[in-house]
Amino acid sequence: MHIPACKALAGSSYRGCQCFVSPTSSNPRTNRVPDPETAPPSRTRMLETLGVLLRNAESQQATSAALLMISVNGIGAVNARLGTAVGDELISETERLLKTLLTRSDKIARFGSNTLAIILDGCGTAGLASAGKTMIAAVDTARFPTSAGPLAATVSIGGVALPEQARSVTDAVACALDALEVAKQRPTGAFVAHDARLASERMARRAEAMPGLVMRALDEKRMMLALQPVVATSTRKVMFYEGLLRLYRPDGVLVPAVDFIADAEELGLVRHIDRHALQLGLDLLERHPRLRLSINISSLTVGDEEWASALYACAARRDDIPPRLIIEMTETARIGDFNAAREFLDRLRALGCRIAIDDFGAGHTSLRHLLTLNADILKIDGALVARIPGDARSCALVKAVIDMANALGLETVAEWIGEESAAAFLEASGANYLQGFLFGEPTPADDLRKQGLL
Template identity: 45%
Template sequence: MPDENPKSPDTGKRDPLTETEGLDLVGILSSVEETAYVWDLRTGRLDWESNAAEILDVGDLSKISTGAAYHALIAPEHLNVRLEVFARSVGADPERGVPYRIQYRLRPGGLRSGKEVRLEDQGRWWPGADGHPQRARGVVRIVDDHYLEQQRRLVRNDLDELTGQLNRMRLTEALATVLSRTEREQRSSAFLMISVNNLAVINETFGLEVGDEVIAEVGRRIRAKLRGGDIIGRYSANKFGIVLMNCGAGAVHTAAERFINAVRDTTIKTSAAQLSATVSLGGVIIPDQANSVHDAVNFALRTLDIAKSKRFDCFVLYEPSPSGDGARLRNKTIAESVVNALDENRMRLVLQPMVSTKTGKPEVYEALLRMVRPDGSLVAAGEFVPIAEQLGLSRLIDRRTLELTVDLLKQHRELILSVNVSGLTCSDKEWLTTLRRVTAGHPDVLRRMIVEITETVALHELDQSVNFVNTLKELGCRVAIDDFGAGYTSFKNLKLLNVDMVKIDGAFVKNVANDTSDQIFVKTMIELAKTFGMETVAEWVGDERSAKYLTDAGITYMQGYYYGMPFDSSDYVKAA
């Protein structure tokens, strides 16, 4: 009968590679430099696995056969770390025990010896009738510098430094895994976004460090109210994301109320004072209401905004809205179309003339952007620019418009072009850098360019607008205020901006031939602009009577469909 536990022919020891029956637990522990113990804290007796003497290099197990003897070998600066583990009796679970995991240095040859090993000690202790530790079981393993660096790297990569919860990357990865699992198992879970409501006031009153203390404590309180398997991570500055496993629409309200109460019911002790905090929550059921990480996060954030808009801390669960979802889908489609058009050079300029009232001829042209669809059809700027501005794409659009404008000015040395820029461009140093770059060696191009900024933007960031205008004028450009009259800019601010041209909003022009109040308004603006030495442009001129009134009132230029529809810039030579 063959040997069922063959031995190595060289050493006579059991060969783990050919072991066929049972588990050699001692051998497994030894192979990973670990050993195990059972500690009776009432008697002090400490029983070790048979490999402990070899792993810990103590020579004889009798040297560590009691808790006191083992503690005598722990480095003095680390001894309290281990003792404190068994001093915490509050909340001890007599069934499951109290888990612990610590690291310390052990000197196997005694405290005066030069030999030292670094250990990680992990286990559980169980309380007696008095609630104090009675028995402990654990595993001790040797750890080296490589292992410690791996642990530090793991913490840095997985956890948020302030709160100790999962960081944003790991949170979204966990959410993706849960989404996949819930779809496969046909179970519902929930994703919640939680925000600390009054953090801005705390930061302003007590400073950012105290605000950080509040964030960290809120995270700890919420984590303490999670069930086993639930996940929490820090999504952004004052927001936490929570994945609630196997949680439907009914249960999620109960869970949300539990989190709200955990933060609201007791004050938070900080280095400055005892503070109160509240939280608001938004949530979505997955995968029922969202089957992707992007949708789950967006829907949770959207409902969180609704919850925060209320006057009290509360929870709002996502409710699908066909009209809202349709609008978001349209916006997403527009954004993708804009990005693709920019990448594929499918942006084009059309020109609309500004006719001089003195000569009756076009002397300036406004450059208007059009997006070319893959099928060749054109999309007016009004259909995509507002959405692009909301999504932060306006800077890219303005830079492309600038490049097209300068190219056209270089081709036609007699052409004068007016070009619009968005509010974001007034603070975009890269746009000015691009302007200098594409006009280098062509000062005549700068002199033939008029940059239009809207009145509302100019008023909103007046100091910034003044600097932007001054820089453009130093370069040689002229500057116009567009849609003047639509906002609330005073003529004092208009003078402060020191622009060259005022474009009167078309709302005051389209009925100027018949509306007395519009006539008074337009006439006043023309006269005051002349006082400041500024040229004027009337937009939306649509008929002969309006053109005559504006000419008699002293307007400098007129622009509108009465003088023709915008035409493709490639046809400029024919038009000229």
């Protein structure tokens, strides 16, 4: 990387602060000739590189590195005033500028609709803050050409040192995104490095306030579904999306369901949450005729006639919707009456819905589910997949689950896929579908629509 802090912490001026983009009113997309030799790698390649780096670190074959997550601030306002095409141009031009600060061994990729990811080779804990601040300064002083004329931009950055602070792809991405969320809450143009102690304290504060937060969010309808793609193993084509519930805090920060669902069950709110999630999913399916969607219901909701009546009413209006809907039964609590559960799910299948058993291999899920419930899809829990292909026992177990599902006529989805090597193993083992950060992070439906994916 050209930023001295990551190499020798030299105090001299560096090329990054002088790499400004010349203002122009012309469209950069029509003026620039793509260079296949220097084009930034895809997000898939980025995650694969991250996995290789962390595996090498375990065998002491790699030096320190860092993962940065970068958000271009104010894109929502640009999209609203100038159009989404201009917003996309601004993000692309920001990426192009940041790329000029990097060496050939560094990597940059578009990670989300408004998130860039950078791997800095040779940048450890000591140089992390300086690297982030250098990038912020370079963007802050630049003017970016767009079809609407030259625009200014600022960025917020979160970073994590590797492998000191994270030793897996999932942990690295989660830590960097957590730091980014903190940076976005600070004044414009902030950098935040991951701090394990502060992150734990934030989690504790969230947990303490979570019950009241859940109740208020339900009352105020501050929830949404973020859509994560599930791809066909052989073609990597998106076959459907899983709708992952998110709660909006009053300050606008999104909270994933894993952070509040246990509290919801203790408070007796899980059925209310599942009803709301169903309505969100049905609304999306009505607005997007090409969308195929899976949504989660707790086993505590199985048998809830109010939940089912909403689906029946929708099916009466739009008979095209049930065949595009997959119901994933999560196992956060035990099923009390298997016969009643089977009858309830069979009625949903009769409407045209497909049934998936979620998180197989974790929680209360057992072989009895496969024998009693007429499921169509088996989702293999990410905890079983996380160690493949490096761990022989994990490989054997996952392969056995896939073989069993195939013998029972069930399709399989492997979750938590973050590395291409794991995807290749699962393809060879006969898994039907793959899901994980390697193929896409949970994204709002509106962002997918703007990208032409819905």
